[in-house]
Amino acid sequence: RKEVEQDPGPFNVPEGATVAFNCTYSNSASQSFFWYRQDCRKEPKLLMSVYSSGNEDGRFTAQLNRASQYISLLIRDSKLSDSATYLCVGSGSGGYQKVTFGIGTKLQVIP
Amino acid sequence: NAGVTQTPKFQVLKTGQSMTLQCAQDMNHNSMYWYRQDPGMGLRLIYYSASEGTTDKGEVPNGYNVSRLNKREFSLRLESAAPSQTSVYFCASSSSGSYNEQFFGPGTRLTVL
Numbered sequence: 478r479k480e481v482e483q484d485p486g487p488f489n490v491p492e493g494a495t496v497a498f499n500c501t502y503s504n505s506a507s508q509s510f511f512w513y514r515q516d517c518r519k520e521p522k523l524l525m526s527v528y529s530s531g532n533e534d535g536r537f538t539a540q541l542n543r544a545s546q547y548i549s550l551l552i553r554d555s556k557l558s559d560s561a562t563y564l565c566v567g568s569g570s571g572g573y574q575k576v577t578f579g580i581g582t583k584l585q586v587i588p
Numbered sequence: 589n590a591g592v593t594q595t596p597k598f599q600v601l602k603t604g605q606s607m608t609l610q611c612a613q614d615m616n617h618n619s620m621y622w623y624r625q626d627p628g629m630g631l632r633l634i635y636y637s638a639s640e641g642t643t644d645k646g647e648v649p650n651g652y653n654v655s656r657l658n659k660r661e662f663s664l665r666l667e668s669a670a671p672s673q674t675s676v677y678f679c680a681s682s683s684s685g686s687y688n689e690q691f692f693g694p695g696t697r698l699t700v701l
Contacts, residue, residue, distance in 0.1 A: 485628075511689070520678055520692035521631070564631070576690070578623075580630035 480504055481567045483579035490586055494555050498582045500565030501547045510548050512539055513564040515581065521564055524550075555586045590614055594679050594693035601669045601700045609664040609696050611679030619682045620662035621690065622646075622654060624675040631678065637662055669700045 483500045490496045502510075510527035525532055527539040527548050538551040548567075552559055565579035592613045601607060613620065622634040623646075633646030635654040643654050651673060653665045662681075666673060676697050680690040 520694050521690075522692070523689045526689070576633075578631040580628065 479579075480507075480577040481565055481579040483565050483582050485580055485582060487583040487585050490555055490584070492555060492557060492586055492588055494586075495551065495553045496555055496584065497549055497551045498563055498565075498584075499547050499549050500567075500579050500582075501545075502565075502567045502577075503546070504567065505543075505546060507567045509568040509576070510539075510541055511566040511576075512537075512548075512550050513566055513578075515562045515564055517561075521578075524563070552584075555584075557586050557588060560584055560586045592679055592681055592691050592693035594677075594696050596696060597694065598697050599699070601666075601698065603670060603700060605669050606665070606667050607669065607698075608666075609677055609679070609698075610661070611663065611693055612661045613679075613681040613691070614660065615681060615683075615691065616659070617681035617691075618659070618684045619688075620656065621680040621682075622652070622662070622664045623678045623680065624648065624673075625678060625695075626675050634664065634677075669698075671700045674698060674700045 481502050512524040513521040514524045515521040525539050527541045532539045536553045540549045562581040562583045564581045595610045618639045621636045623631045625631045632648050637643045637656040640659045655663045676695050678695050679693040682688040682690045
């Protein structure tokens with residue numbers, strides 16, 4: 478089982494819709510979680526960190542549920558420019574320097 | 589501030605050839621990483637360097653070697669390229685370890701024939 482699992486999608490949503498992605502992790506000792514955004518044929522870039530208390534940045538909200546071992550990303554009022562792949566990231570086992578990336582969830586916002 | 593730079597951007601090799609992918613960062617980061625990204629597999633860690641002078645294996649180190657030349661530079665070497673190493677390679681850096689944001693370079697698209 479992969480340490481971080483995501484539904485690869487694609488999620489096709491109309492402009493203005495609210496969409497949510499979940500990501501499950503298997504290592505209960507994981508400490509740090511992030512959401513990265515990756516545009517087609519580009520490098521990943523940090524979207525937001527995920528804190529135990531939740532984190533909101535404009536239209537984006539990230540939540541961490543340690544009891545069920547998942548993190549979520551909610552995007553409100555989707556824009557065409559939100560079309561991208563969203564990577565879930567957790568700190569892995571075997572040393573604090575390692576992180577594990579999920580395979581990514583592809584979002585396509587349609588007009 | 590260039591961030592993380594990688595060279596080359598594209599490369600085509602024949603099976604058995606060798607090459608070195610170069611990576612440099614100008615953010616004074618301690619930790620640097622090499623990943624490969626394949627369709628359906630996500631980003632997988634090849635090697636990382638927690639700090640200057642140290643390197644450790646990641647998830648998929650076979651067929652690769654690395655050198656942390658100094659604090660700025662971290663190179664990845666393929667000694668004898670194989671078609672299975674066809675991939676997109678990303679270098680990344682972070683200020684210190686997995687608790688911090690990683691900044692990625694633009695990637696190297698490698699094809700091994």
